[in-house]
Amino acid sequence: MAKSVPVSPLAPKSYPDQLSVEGVRFATAAAGIRYAGRTDVMLALLDKGTQAAGVFTRSKCPSAPVDWCRAKLKGGKARAVVVNSGNANAFTGKVGAKAAKLTAEIAAKATGAPLSEIFIASTGVIGEPLDATKFDGVMDQLVEKADPEGLLDAARAIMTTDTFPKVATAKAMIGGVEVTISGMAKGAGMIAPDMATMLSFIFTDAPIAAPVLQAMLSRSVQGSFNAITVDSDTSTSDTLMLFATGAAAKRGAPKITQAGDRRLAAFRKALDGLLLDLAHQVVRDGEGCRKFVEVRVEGAMSAGAAKRIAFSIANSPLVKTAMAGEDANWGRVVAAVGKSGEAADRDRLAIWFGDFRVAHKGLRDPAYSEEKVSAYMKGEKIDVRVDIGLGKGAASVWTCDLTKEYVAINGDYRS
Amino acid sequence: MAKSVPVSPLAPKSYPDQLSVEGVRFATAAAGIRYAGRTDVMLALLDKGTQAAGVFTRSKCPSAPVDWCRAKLKGGKARAVVVNSGNANAFTGKVGAKAAKLTAEIAAKATGAPLSEIFIASTGVIGEPLDATKFDGVMDQLVEKADPEGLLDAARAIMTTDTFPKVATAKAMIGGVEVTISGMAKGAGMIAPDMATMLSFIFTDAPIAAPVLQAMLSRSVQGSFNAITVDSDTSTSDTLMLFATGAAAKRGAPKITQAGDRRLAAFRKALDGLLLDLAHQVVRDGEGCRKFVEVRVEGAMSAGAAKRIAFSIANSPLVKTAMAGEDANWGRVVAAVGKSGEAADRDRLAIWFGDFRVAHKGLRDPAYSEEKVSAYMKGEKIDVRVDIGLGKGAASVWTCDLTKEYVAINGDYRS
Numbered sequence: 001m002a003k004s005v006p007v008s009p010l011a012p013k014s015y016p017d018q019l020s021v022e023g024v025r026f027a028t029a030a031a032g033i034r035y036a037g038r039t040d041v042m043l044a045l046l047d048k049g050t051q052a053a054g055v056f057t058r059s060k061c062p063s064a065p066v067d068w069c070r071a072k073l074k075g076g077k078a079r080a081v082v083v084n085s086g087n088a089n090a091f092t093g094k095v096g097a098k099a100a101k102l103t104a105e106i107a108a109k110a111t112g113a114p115l116s117e118i119f120i121a122s123t124g125v126i127g128e129p130l131d132a133t134k135f136d137g138v139m140d141q142l143v144e145k146a147d148p149e150g151l152l153d154a155a156r157a158i159m160t161t162d163t164f165p166k167v168a169t170a171k172a173m174i175g176g177v178e179v180t181i182s183g184m185a186k187g188a189g190m191i192a193p194d195m196a197t198m199l200s201f202i203f204t205d206a207p208i209a210a211p212v213l214q215a216m217l218s219r220s221v222q223g224s225f226n227a228i229t230v231d232s233d234t235s236t237s238d239t240l241m242l243f244a245t246g247a248a249a250k251r252g253a254p255k256i257t258q259a260g261d262r263r264l265a266a267f268r269k270a271l272d273g274l275l276l277d278l279a280h281q282v283v284r285d286g287e288g289c290r291k292f293v294e295v296r297v298e299g300a301m302s303a304g305a306a307k308r309i310a311f312s313i314a315n316s317p318l319v320k321t322a323m324a325g326e327d328a329n330w331g332r333v334v335a336a337v338g339k340s341g342e343a344a345d346r347d348r349l350a351i352w353f354g355d356f357r358v359a360h361k362g363l364r365d366p367a368y369s370e371e372k373v374s375a376y377m378k379g380e381k382i383d384v385r386v387d388i389g390l391g392k393g394a395a396s397v398w399t400c401d402l403t404k405e406y407v408a409i410n411g412d413y414r415s
Numbered sequence: 416m417a418k419s420v421p422v423s424p425l426a427p428k429s430y431p432d433q434l435s436v437e438g439v440r441f442a443t444a445a446a447g448i449r450y451a452g453r454t455d456v457m458l459a460l461l462d463k464g465t466q467a468a469g470v471f472t473r474s475k476c477p478s479a480p481v482d483w484c485r486a487k488l489k490g491g492k493a494r495a496v497v498v499n500s501g502n503a504n505a506f507t508g509k510v511g512a513k514a515a516k517l518t519a520e521i522a523a524k525a526t527g528a529p530l531s532e533i534f535i536a537s538t539g540v541i542g543e544p545l546d547a548t549k550f551d552g553v554m555d556q557l558v559e560k561a562d563p564e565g566l567l568d569a570a571r572a573i574m575t576t577d578t579f580p581k582v583a584t585a586k587a588m589i590g591g592v593e594v595t596i597s598g599m600a601k602g603a604g605m606i607a608p609d610m611a612t613m614l615s616f617i618f619t620d621a622p623i624a625a626p627v628l629q630a631m632l633s634r635s636v637q638g639s640f641n642a643i644t645v646d647s648d649t650s651t652s653d654t655l656m657l658f659a660t661g662a663a664a665k666r667g668a669p670k671i672t673q674a675g676d677r678r679l680a681a682f683r684k685a686l687d688g689l690l691l692d693l694a695h696q697v698v699r700d701g702e703g704c705r706k707f708v709e710v711r712v713e714g715a716m717s718a719g720a721a722k723r724i725a726f727s728i729a730n731s732p733l734v735k736t737a738m739a740g741e742d743a744n745w746g747r748v749v750a751a752v753g754k755s756g757e758a759a760d761r762d763r764l765a766i767w768f769g770d771f772r773v774a775h776k777g778l779r780d781p782a783y784s785e786e787k788v789s790a791y792m793k794g795e796k797i798d799v800r801v802d803i804g805l806g807k808g809a810a811s812v813w814t815c816d817l818t819k820e821y822v823a824i825n826g827d828y829r830s
Contacts, residue, residue: 057752057753058754058756059750059754060477060753060755060756060757060758060759060760060761061750061752061753061759061761061764062753063747064763075652079450089745090746090749090750091764091774091778091779092745092748092775092777092778092779093761093762093776093777094762094778095778096779125746126746126747126749126750127745127774127778127779128779129779135804143494147493149633192773194749221527221579236749236750236753252726266660317706317732317817317821317825318825321821321822321825321826322825322826324474324826325826327826329504330542331503331505331540331541331542332541332764334505334506334541334542335474335476335505335541335649337475337476338472338474338475338476338477338651339473339474339475341473341475343475344475344476345475345507345529346475346506347509348479349476349506357609359542361508362506362507362508362509362511363506363507363508363509363510363542363544364507364542364543364544365513366504402732402822403822403823403826404819404823405823406732406736406822407544407736407739407817407818407819408731408819410732410737410740411737411740411818412633415785
């Protein structure tokens with residue numbers, strides 16, 4: 001399937017050397033869920049006392065694993081995460097709920113952890129029953145070989161049509177002690193808010209209580225995973241989870257139990273940066289993409305209006321095909337602003353591609369050089385900026401171009 | 416541009432013989448707006464006393480001609496319609512408003528009609544100034560050669576990336592007298608509600624007063640032009656107008672001045688059918704399309720909810736690429752239902768492709784034959800039906816598949 005597809009031209013050129021987080025170990029296996037010749041299940045083992053937070057798809061038809069995680073998250077604690085690729089266990093009815101439970105039971109048995117502290121996620125084809133018994137054959141071996149250095153391999157095991165594994169890491173100080181945040185994501189298709197519209201698992205050794213983690217994650221996702229779109233399609237399986245082992249407490253990091261704790265400032269910033277990095281990687285691996293596009297809207301009536309206008313532009317097939325064609329077609333940007341439903345005044349609009357203003361005050365900028373803008377459009381990163389000229393609301397979202405390869409990949413996914 | 420593209424495989428196999436409407440004459444010319452070697456302007460001349468109604472784009476950035484028509488429609492009367500292709504005169508600022516006015520002035524002078532009864536529309540590239548003086552050279556000749564039989568040629572002159580002209584005709588009885596309704600449309604790209612997201616001009620000899628025409632048109636558009644989508648992009652120039660010359664009064668047709676008049680029943684039905692026919696033709700000429708797709712949603716909480724769910728399915732790039740791939744990927748239909756934001760219960764959903772039920776009660780229908788469904792998906796017309804299982808709301812919308820050709824056409828439009 002994804003194998004014959006070359007790696008996205010927008011993939012990172014290198015990966016971080018050091019991803020490990022104290023208190024977290026990873027292992028992967030080939031359980032034979034759907035693919036041959038590759039890993040398709042990853043286990044993350046978490047030290048006792050690990051705190052958990054999560055944000056999930058807003059789809060009204062969520063997958064069985066999403067139902068499972070939502071229910072278990074109430075406890076706020078986690079000991080293991082099991083994720084498989086190849087089958088989403090979505091729209092699989094009661095059989096699907098049973099498969100989700102069986103997966104967790106197999107992991108609970110192998111790890112000795114309570115069932116309520118096992119989280120699961122599945123990604124891949126929708127509507128096919130998932131044979132969870134396949135996990136039984138590999139779980140003991142996963143527990144045995146789990147390794148603190150295994151995050152990159154784990155990121156590989158959860159790929160579907162992704163062309164590269166997505167990982168990121170960051171350091172931050174809490175009360176004078178350095179803590180680490182590392183995470184993985186998978187994306188590729190069905191990437192649109194709200195929310196994450198992909199799978200992502202973030203780990204830290206910081207000693208932060210679950211309610212505080214949850215508050216930080218819910219806020220941070222707005223400017224990152226909830227600000228990206230590949231194809232405007234929201235998945236049934238979107239899952240973003242954040243786990244804090246607390247291992248840094250041994251090195252003197254203070255336990256944080258209040259969301260308003262000022263000692264979290266640097267951690268918050270690092271978490272925001274890490275989520276944005278992963279979200280950008282998801283876009284940079286958008287199915288068939290060649291261009292990474294940032295849409296910045298300023299001067300809207302509110303930040304919410306700015307974001308809705310930005311998404312109207314970022315989701316427009318006509319804007320996205322123009323990007324693929326390296327065509328500075330700002331007329332389509334105007335049309336996308338117009339259809340957003342938000343307040344706009346044609347005669348106050350200004351539009352830039354990169355630093356080149358192509359339109360202002362309701363018409364083409366007479367000073368703009370078609371030649372220079374055309375050269376700019378050939379680049380790998382395209383910045384589209386729109387000033388609505390009405391207020392102070394601003395927002396950025398990120399997307400990619402819409403190419404023939406997107407159609408090819410998605411026109412032949414199941415066969 | 417459009418010339419090298421072959422005619423859509425979904426084009427009608429023949430055109431009606433008789434399209435003429437008493438009191439309406441058409442002429443076309445090559446004004447050299449943008450294209451070489453083809454007509455690009457059409458004039459419709461309307462007998463004195465013709466009543467007018469219109470529905471326009473909801474874009475917040477409408478084109479100058481849309482602004483013009485909205486203002487003039489208050490008078491309710493029309494004597495001429497001038498439409499050009501090649502340039503949309505949209506996002507052209509004050510220069511655009513002047514070009515619109517100049518176009519109308521040229522037509523008013525040539526026809527001797529008041530400026531307030533001239534309607535105009537432009538379609539094509541956005542953001543390029545329209546040189547309206549070009550109409551000056553052809554207008555007298557257009558008036559001179561205007562012909563009652565010219566509707567099909569007029570439909571050809573307003574094409575942009577359309578691969579075939581779109582016309583339709585219908586007869587209806589009003590008070591025992593037969594009247595005719597004929598019309599044209601152009602579409603191809605940027606086809607999504609609301610509303611028409613294309614140009615369409617309908618003519619009848621029925622003697623119906625402007626307010627009654629307006630009420631009928633506004634209602635009829637909901638189930639036709641407001642129920643189609645090609646690419647979810649709404650144009651800045653969408654214009655649908657209905658003109659009634661009243662010529663049938665000479666043959667004894669009663670003058671209708673009240674929207675509730677029961678003698679309009681057959682006319683309404685004929686108008687609904689004609690608008691739906693034209694709307695379907697627009698979809699059947701969707702850029703790069705190979706499949707005509709009907710999405711029917713039943714069992715939703717309301718008709719509005721059903722329509723929103725249907726559009727969520729019809730606009731999903733993943734559903735549309737699956738159609739292009741002849742893939743009965745009902746999992747993507749589930750995902751599109753889930754992301755619509757409307758009430759849905761995964762475990763009550765049922766989905767059909769044609770007569771084949773592929774999913775029910777939250778999982779794959781065990782009885783469905785993959786082979787038979789695959790054969791069905793190879794057809795030119797695909798019916799997708801979803802029963803939400805919650806209420807009585809139902810709606811149908813129409814779309815086409817998303818192919819590599821769509822990307823090719825739109826990735827290289829301006830160059």
